[in-house]
Amino acid sequence: MSLTQYYTATTLDGFIADPDNSLDWLFTRNQERGGPLNYADFIAGVGALAMGSTTYAWILDHEFKGKDPSEWKWPYDVPCWVFTHRKLQVVPDAKIEFASGDVAPVHAEMVRAAGERNVWIVGGGDLVGQFADAGLLDEVIVYIAPVTFGAGAPLLPRRLELRLEKLARNVDFAAARYSVVREPR
Amino acid sequence: MSLTQYYTATTLDGFIADPDNSLDWLFTRNQERGGPLNYADFIAGVGALAMGSTTYAWILDHEFKGKDPSEWKWPYDVPCWVFTHRKLQVVPDAKIEFASGDVAPVHAEMVRAAGERNVWIVGGGDLVGQFADAGLLDEVIVYIAPVTFGAGAPLLPRRLELRLEKLARNVDFAAARYSVVREPR
Numbered sequence: 001m002s003l004t005q006y007y008t009a010t011t012l013d014g015f016i017a018d019p020d021n022s023l024d025w026l027f028t029r030n031q032e033r034g035g036p037l038n039y040a041d042f043i044a045g046v047g048a049l050a051m052g053s054t055t056y057a058w059i060l061d062h063e064f065k066g067k068d069p070s071e072w073k074w075p076y077d078v079p080c081w082v083f084t085h086r087k088l089q090v091v092p093d094a095k096i097e098f099a100s101g102d103v104a105p106v107h108a109e110m111v112r113a114a115g116e117r118n119v120w121i122v123g124g125g126d127l128v129g130q131f132a133d134a135g136l137l138d139e140v141i142v143y144i145a146p147v148t149f150g151a152g153a154p155l156l157p158r159r160l161e162l163r164l165e166k167l168a169r170n171v172d173f174a175a176a177r178y179s180v181v182r183e184p185r
Numbered sequence: 186m187s188l189t190q191y192y193t194a195t196t197l198d199g200f201i202a203d204p205d206n207s208l209d210w211l212f213t214r215n216q217e218r219g220g221p222l223n224y225a226d227f228i229a230g231v232g233a234l235a236m237g238s239t240t241y242a243w244i245l246d247h248e249f250k251g252k253d254p255s256e257w258k259w260p261y262d263v264p265c266w267v268f269t270h271r272k273l274q275v276v277p278d279a280k281i282e283f284a285s286g287d288v289a290p291v292h293a294e295m296v297r298a299a300g301e302r303n304v305w306i307v308g309g310g311d312l313v314g315q316f317a318d319a320g321l322l323d324e325v326i327v328y329i330a331p332v333t334f335g336a337g338a339p340l341l342p343r344r345l346e347l348r349l350e351k352l353a354r355n356v357d358f359a360a361a362r363y364s365v366v367r368e369p370r
Contacts, residue, residue, distance in 0.1 A: 010198075011199070012195075012199065012325075012327065012341075012363070013195075013341055014196070014198030014200070018344075129335075140197075142197065146349045147344075147345065147346055147347060148340065148343060149344055150339065150342040150344055154335065155197070155198045155199075155333065156333045158333060158335045159203075159332075159333065159335055161332055162197065162331035162332060162333070163331055163357075164331045164358070164359060169349065172348075174349060174359060174361055176197075176329075176359055178197070
């Protein structure tokens with residue numbers, strides 16, 4: 001059965017982006033690419049993904065900046081839903097759908113598209129929170145970077161009960177997989 | 186040599202207290218008392234401690250409420266400095282000093298009092314941040330509870346580089362010890 005997963009890097013104090021939207025704090029850290037809970041294994045299990053407009057704009061800004069649109073290479077092969085209330089630039093030949101409003105019907109579409117594979121909510125935190133609010137989030141998988149920010153974009157701005165399923169070190173990172181506990185404690 | 190340590194529990198999203206100042210989220214979780222990075226081993230190494238006024242008021246409120254002052258038992262044997270700008274209730278027969286302003290001279294006193302043992306900054310996050318600002322914080326040791334809040338008292342409201350020294354599971358918790366990296370990256 002398909003799981004709906006939030007896979008992300010975070011600081012120890014729960015921020016997924018710094019106030020400048022830089023990811024230097026993340027990419028300067030060491031990890032083993034084949035280590036526990038690694039991205040390659042994770043993405044191999046993903047059949048559909050969703051992201052918010054800020055995440056989408058960040059990818060466009062960082063992957064495509066200074067390149068001709070004909071050279072743009074969207075990083076995902078599986079269908080992607082971008083939640084947005086604004087008109088965003090379209091990437092040619094990428095499997096992207098724009099969506100807005102209630103996440104539940106879009107989630108049903110994503111699950112159908114994913115087939116046997118999982119649904120990845122890339123971020124940001126509030127979009128993940130909307131899936132959690134709807135009872136649709138199954139797992140939170142975090143790579144905790146050895147840094148605190150004190151401010152930035154929050155990991156998951158909700159009250160949510162979790163259960164630690166796996167904990168392992170990957171060089172500089174503490175990697176953890178949690179299942180979402182749906183019953184109130 | 187004496188280390189200055191921040192030992193605390195935190196949510197996965199970096200809060201040390203919820204918006205209601207309840208610690209139910211913490212005390213309802215399971216841990217092995219003799220497990221990795223446990224409190225008993227930690228406190229045995231502590232020779233002096235410091236806390237902010239909110240933490241102090243919380244202890245008074247939760248340990249002493251409804252009891253006659255003659256029955257109050259302050260939980261620490263080692264000397265404690267309470268940083269406060271307001272007049273706070275005094276606990277009889279407890280080794281407590283009130284302090285305010287620059288943390289550096291107080292830290293020197295604490296290190297002297299601690300002897301061979303360590304200095305524990307109990308919290309809150311901003312007081313710990315003041316020690317970090319002064320270059321006086323050596324370690325951050327966290328018990329990460331499997332919960333997110335989305336709001337509350339922040340773990341450590343500073344930009345701080347850390348190095349993961351130890352990571353281990355203690356039942357429901359991810360326990361991690363970090364050293365503070367003082368050189369700018």
